[in-house]
């Protein structure tokens with residue numbers, strides 16, 4: 001099995017081509033240095049425990065989650081090297097780096113070991129939430145232990161009756177000498193673990209029966225200030241297709257002590273403010289897994305001889321390898337385009353349109369790349385030995401969590417189409433590809449004329465994602481002289497170009 005190699009050159013090239021230098025205070029030398037350090041850590045320590053983590057899994061013992069023991073020293077290194085506080089403000093013990101730098105390290109982390117990334121990866125979002133909505137006291141009390149790695153974080157939204165539809169959340173918060181939360185949450189990533197001293201939960205709970213306006217955001221810690229355990233218990237961890245080492249917990253809140261974060265009734269608004277970053281994190285998980293699948297497949301295909309030559313010399317295998325590579329690089333590029341705009345703050349409407357597009361494209365790309373990878377490896381792809389099957393299992397959930405891809409497609413043809421401005425901003429962006437813009441605008445008009453656009457939502461998302469993908473490849477191609485292997489970028493750009501007509505045909509067939 002090929003050891004993990006961080007796709008550092010591809011990542012840094014993509015950021016350059018998609019305009020990261022427009023981000024205030026962007027320092028490409030510093031980013032290269034930070035990324036290089038993290039890549040070495042990921043290659044040397046994080047990736048080597050991935051396989052054992054998948055095999056051993058996280059287990060529930062006497063009401064507490066035990067992580068694969070091989071993760072413990074890696075988490076200690078992660079803490080000692082200060083990665084937990086990468087984006088936390090310096091005033092709270094962090095290093096004050098921006099979201100685009102975090103995008104680089106978390107993509108590398110996901111490619112190396114997505115289960116461990118899942119458990120550690122919610123800390124920056126929790127810190128960001130506290131910085132936006134927390135009081136000064138909440139920030140001072142909670143950010144330092146998060147930045148120091150003493151606590152890891154969760155995001156507790158889902159319930160048995162409330163998945164895509166969070167208006168059905170029933171977990172209640174009542175005020176009686178402080179806020180107390182009672183209810184059941186399911187599928188909570190990192191709901192408990194034994195790597196950090198404590199867990200910091202952000203919880204969506206009901207404070208009135210007024211629909212989504214009755215939902216508020218709370219924080220709760222696994223331990224109270226006096227060191228006793230808060231009334232939050234793990235009632236089970238799910239047995240899953242993949243992400244075996246990421247404990248997906250069912251949590252019971254039984255009058256758990258909590259604090260309101262932000263305004264009463266402002267829970268969903270707070271969640272949505274954080275949503276763009278969370279969705280881009282998942283987009284980069286998808287890009288990471290697609291890139292890892294490509295790396296394993298390219299190495300295998302170069303070494304495997306059949307029919308008198310290595311299999312990468314056979315046209316069909318070469319086609320599959322290039323498709324995988326193109327999906328990984330193109331997906332990452334879409335995520336970087338959105339991330340750069342999110343960080344510069346220059347086009348909020350465009351970010352709103354690009355973020356779900358990135359989420360859908362990258363996560364579909366991960367599954368497609370893993371599937372192609374299995375095919376490239378032949379029978380060995382289906383075996384555990386080369387871990388392509390693990391990538392396929394781990395990648396599959398990214399199309400479901402952080403908004404199922406079908407829900408994002410639906411929002412594109414309903415809410416975003418109704419708003420107008422996000423799709424207008426997308427059209428402005430696409431002015432650099434006038435050859436494609438007319439087709440997309442015609443499709444948009446057809447969708448908007450439909451009494452019920454829901455049945456064509458996924459096909460329109462496919463066409464829209466492909467429009468953005470083509471814009472990204474135009475920019476990558478224009479910048480290719482900056483890549484160590486410009487011929488590869490040129491070749492993959494040509495492969496990508498074939499996809500828009502296909503997406504157009506699929507859209508027209510769906511009408």
Ligand SMILES: Cc1cc2nc3c(=O)[nH]c(=O)nc-3n(C[C@H](O)[C@H](O)[C@H](O)COP(=O)(O)OP(=O)(O)OC[C@H]3O[C@@H](n4cnc5c(N)ncnc54)[C@H](O)[C@@H]3O)c2cc1C
Pocket residue numbers: 154155156157158162163164165186187188189190240243248397400401402403404405406407410
């Ligand atoms: C490994 C894992 C980790 C997770 N981590 C977390 C976590 O940390 N925190 C957390 O809160 N949750 C977490 N989740 C839950 C995840 O976010 C939900 O599974 C997701 O939101 C979808 O909800 P659901 O599973 O109830 O599916 P449903 O909402 O029942 O959806 C099922 C299908 O129906 C479609 N659908 C649903 N509603 C509509 C509609 N109105 N119109 C059209 N189609 C619709 C969806 O697109 C989907 O295809 C995790 C789940 C897993 C498996």
